[in-house]
Structure formats: structure tokens, C-alpha cells
Amino acid sequence: MPKTSQKNHKLPLGTLLIVVLLLTGAVMVLLPLVIVFLTSLAPATATGGTVLPKTITWENYQEAWQRxxxxxxxxxxxxxxxxxxxxxxxxxxxxxxxxxxxxxxxxxxxxxxxxxxxxxxxxxxxxxxxxxxxxxxxxxxxxxxxxxxxxxxxxxxxxxxxxxxxxxxxxxxxxxxxxxxxxxxxxxxxxxxxxxxxxxxxxxxxxxxxxxxxxxxxxxxxxxxxxxxxxxxxxxxxxxxxxxxxxxxxxxxxxxxxxxxxxxxxxxxxxxxxxxxx
Missing domain, CATH: 1.10.3720.10 (MetI-like)
Incomplete structure (x- = not known):
């Protein structure tokens, strides 16, 4: 019985490099936005340079809107x-x-x-x-x-x-x-x-x-x-x-x-x- 040929699903090197570059660019663009959003959810007393707040509060938005x-x-x-x-x-x-x-x-x-x-x-x-x-x-x-x-x-x-x-x-x-x-x-x-x-x-x-x-x-x-x-x-x-x-x-x-x-x-x-x- 002849062996059935298996399809190669590997991406070409050029395509893989393009995907990696696009993902890197997306991370570089989105990361500052994520940091801004996470910082906005931190209590005012907890912002000492930390990126991930231990507690989350939405009161900052209400206070910022009013002030x-x-x-x-x-x-x-x-x-x-x-x-x-x-x-x-x-x-x-x-x-x-x-x-x-x-x-x-x-x-x-x-x-x-x-x-x-x-x-x-x-x-x-x-x-x-x-x-x-x-x-x-x-x-x-x-x-x-x-x-x-x-x-x-x-x-x-x-x-x-x-x-x-x-x-x-x-x-x-x-x-x-x-x-x-x-x-x-x-x-x-x-x-x-x-x-x-x-x-x-x-x-x-x-x-x-x-x-x-x-x-x-x-x-x-x-x-x-x-x-x-x-x-x-x-x-x-x-x-x-x-x-x-x-x-x-x-x-x-x-x-x-x-x-x-x-x-x-x-x-x-x-x-x-x-x-x-x-």
C-alpha cells in the first residue's frame, strides 16, 4: 500500500517572521494602554509604582469625572x-x-x-x-x-x-x-x-x-x-x-x-x- 502523503502545516519562515513582528508591535502598542487602565483601577494610596493593583476600585472614574x-x-x-x-x-x-x-x-x-x-x-x-x-x-x-x-x-x-x-x-x-x-x-x-x-x-x-x-x-x-x-x-x-x-x-x-x-x-x-x- 503506498503511503499517504502528509501535508506540511508549518508556516514559511518569512510568514513566521511577519507574524512575530506584528505580535511584537501589537504588544508594544497595547502594553502602555493596559498599564494606564490597571493604574486607573488602583486605590490612590496603592500607587507606588506597582503595575498590578492588589485591590480594584472604580471610584477613581467617578471622582475624576466630577473634579x-x-x-x-x-x-x-x-x-x-x-x-x-x-x-x-x-x-x-x-x-x-x-x-x-x-x-x-x-x-x-x-x-x-x-x-x-x-x-x-x-x-x-x-x-x-x-x-x-x-x-x-x-x-x-x-x-x-x-x-x-x-x-x-x-x-x-x-x-x-x-x-x-x-x-x-x-x-x-x-x-x-x-x-x-x-x-x-x-x-x-x-x-x-x-x-x-x-x-x-x-x-x-x-x-x-x-x-x-x-x-x-x-x-x-x-x-x-x-x-x-x-x-x-x-x-x-x-x-x-x-x-x-x-x-x-x-x-x-x-x-x-x-x-x-x-x-x-x-x-x-x-x-x-x-x-x-x-
């Missing part, structure tokens, strides 16, 4: 992040569609200018932006937190790249049915570009939620405090109370983690679909 006055900060951050994200989606969709489909003189030069804005740090522009906001009486208002980032070169480039992946025949069919450019954009292009829109939403919302620079420079009123500004003030007050401080960090981090987990599938599709296209 940090995070309710108003959460409302401000949510409002600013959603409005900035909405503005960026609108401006990026209009500009991205124009750069992807409309034929006009200087289109490539305009695209290069948009890309050039990606390498200019926001901090360099803070003085002229502040002067413009002061001229418009927008300092210490929600406008100072929203308008400076209402448009973004990254969002324009991202949607422009995704629009290039949509077949032109779909637009031509809609045009034959009598649709104009705005109707084609709103009824054809945007529904087909959901992964890119979710990607832009996640990038913008997380960036605005974690932004400390704008509220620190453009506002001084306590009623305009955002989460990151409240967290910075909280850190100054409770520098030595690590359990309370880590609880405040977890409170400030949970919303962006939840938002990312909800949209992660569309996020991966959007990143995979937006390649470099001329």
Missing part, C-alpha cells in the same frame, strides 16, 4: 469635532471632485498647492490665523475652534484619489438622465465613496478630539474648555495622584476608541482604495 468637570468639556469637544468634520467633508468633497473630474487650466498646479499645505505645520500659521480671528471678533468663540481647520488638504487629496477609482460611465449615465454636477456628486459619487468618507471622518474627528493647541491659543473662557484642555488642567492639579490621573486619561480616550472601532472596517477599505493615481 475634572468633564461634562462641559465633552460637550464642547463633541460639538467642535462634529462641526469641523462636517465642514471638512463638504469642502473636501467639492474640491476633490473638481480636481478629479473637471478639466480646467491650472488643475495640476492647484493640486500641487493642496499637497504643499500638508507639509506646513499648523503652528507656523498660528499668528496670521489669530490676527484674522481677532479682526473678525471670533477669538473666544466656537468659530475660533472650528474655522481654522474647516478645510484640509489631506481630505481634499483623499477624496480626489477615491473619486478617480469610480468609473466615469456611472457619471455619464447620470448626466444622460438629466443630473447636473452637484446631483452627480451627491447622488452618485458620495454614496459610492463611503469608505473614503468614513476614513476622513475618523481622521478628522480623532484629530479634533485630541487637539490641545487651538483651545489653548484661541480661547480663554472656561465655558469653551475642551477635553484635552480640561485634561491638561487636571494633570496640573493631581500630578502625584496617578490613579486619578490615569482614570481621567481613560475617560478622555474612550470616545475616540469607540468611534474608531465602529468605523474600522470602512477605514481599512478607504485606505486600501485610495492609491496614487494621476
Amino acid at each position: 475634572g468637570k468633564f461634562l462641559l468639556a465633552f460637550a464642547n469637544s463633541t460639538l467642535v469635532a462634529l462641526l469641523v468634520t462636517g465642514c471638512q467633508i463638504i469642502t473636501s468633497a467639492l474640491a476633490g471632485y473638481a480636481l478629479a473630474r473637471l478639466k480646467f487650466r491650472g488643475r495640476q498646479a492647484l493640486l500641487l498647492i493642496v499637497l504643499a499645505t500638508l507639509v506646513i505645520p499648523f503652528q507656523i500659521l498660528v499668528v496670521p490665523i489669530f490676527l484674522v480671528l481677532k479682526w473678525g471678533n471670533l477669538v473666544n468663540t466656537y468659530g475660533a475652534l472650528i474655522l481654522p481647520t474647516a478645510a484640509n488638504g489631506f481630505g481634499i487629496f483623499l477624496l480626489r484619489q477615491y473619486f478617480l477609482t469610480v468609473p466615469v460611465e456611472l457619471e455619464e449615465a447620470a448626466a444622460l438622465d438629466g443630473a447636473n454636477r452637484l446631483q452627480i456628486l451627491s447622488r452618485v459619487m458620495l454614496p459610492l465613496s463611503r469608505p473614503a468618507l468614513v476614513t476622513l471622518f475618523l481622521f478628522t474627528f480623532i484629530a479634533e478630539w485630541n487637539d490641545l493647541f487651538k483651545p489653548l491659543v484661541f480661547t480663554t473662557k472656561p465655558e469653551l474648555r475642551t477635553v484635552q484642555l480640561a485634561l491638561a488642567e487636571f494633570q496640573e492639579q493631581f500630578t502625584n495622584n496617578w490613579s486619578l490621573l490615569m482614570a481621567a486619561v481613560v475617560i478622555a480616550t474612550v470616545p475616540v476608541v469607540v468611534v474608531f472601532l465602529i468605523g474600522q472596517r470602512q477605514f481599512v477599505q478607504g485606505i486600501a482604495a485610495t492609491g496614487i493615481k494621476n
Whole structure:
């Protein structure tokens, strides 16, 4: 009787190395988060450099929420992040569609200018932006937190790249049915570009939620405090109370983690679909 060949289930060396590197990277990223969470559960008197607390308490979160006055900060951050994200989606969709489909003189030069804005740090522009906001009486208002980032070169480039992946025949069919450019954009292009829109939403919302620079420079009123500004003030007050401080960090981090987990599938599709296209 001939011997039956046994399948070799061993992973190739290259694949094994990739798995090991990915696991190592995952541990390096997740380990600090685990330490922060465990520290937030330790009693205030038990944080003497220990990672694993002997006793667990959830009172740190309640105390941090009350002392940090995070309710108003959460409302401000949510409002600013959603409005900035909405503005960026609108401006990026209009500009991205124009750069992807409309034929006009200087289109490539305009695209290069948009890309050039990606390498200019926001901090360099803070003085002229502040002067413009002061001229418009927008300092210490929600406008100072929203308008400076209402448009973004990254969002324009991202949607422009995704629009290039949509077949032109779909637009031509809609045009034959009598649709104009705005109707084609709103009824054809945007529904087909959901992964890119979710990607832009996640990038913008997380960036605005974690932004400390704008509220620190453009506002001084306590009623305009955002989460990151409240967290910075909280850190100054409770520098030595690590359990309370880590609880405040977890409170400030949970919303962006939840938002990312909800949209992660569309996020991966959007990143995979937006390649470099001329």
C-alpha cells in the first residue's frame, strides 16, 4: 500500500517572521494602554509604582469625572469635532471632485498647492490665523475652534484619489438622465465613496478630539474648555495622584476608541482604495 502523503502545516519562515513582528508591535502598542487602565483601577494610596493593583476600585472614574468637570468639556469637544468634520467633508468633497473630474487650466498646479499645505505645520500659521480671528471678533468663540481647520488638504487629496477609482460611465449615465454636477456628486459619487468618507471622518474627528493647541491659543473662557484642555488642567492639579490621573486619561480616550472601532472596517477599505493615481 503506498503511503499517504502528509501535508506540511508549518508556516514559511518569512510568514513566521511577519507574524512575530506584528505580535511584537501589537504588544508594544497595547502594553502602555493596559498599564494606564490597571493604574486607573488602583486605590490612590496603592500607587507606588506597582503595575498590578492588589485591590480594584472604580471610584477613581467617578471622582475624576466630577473634579475634572468633564461634562462641559465633552460637550464642547463633541460639538467642535462634529462641526469641523462636517465642514471638512463638504469642502473636501467639492474640491476633490473638481480636481478629479473637471478639466480646467491650472488643475495640476492647484493640486500641487493642496499637497504643499500638508507639509506646513499648523503652528507656523498660528499668528496670521489669530490676527484674522481677532479682526473678525471670533477669538473666544466656537468659530475660533472650528474655522481654522474647516478645510484640509489631506481630505481634499483623499477624496480626489477615491473619486478617480469610480468609473466615469456611472457619471455619464447620470448626466444622460438629466443630473447636473452637484446631483452627480451627491447622488452618485458620495454614496459610492463611503469608505473614503468614513476614513476622513475618523481622521478628522480623532484629530479634533485630541487637539490641545487651538483651545489653548484661541480661547480663554472656561465655558469653551475642551477635553484635552480640561485634561491638561487636571494633570496640573493631581500630578502625584496617578490613579486619578490615569482614570481621567481613560475617560478622555474612550470616545475616540469607540468611534474608531465602529468605523474600522470602512477605514481599512478607504485606505486600501485610495492609491496614487494621476
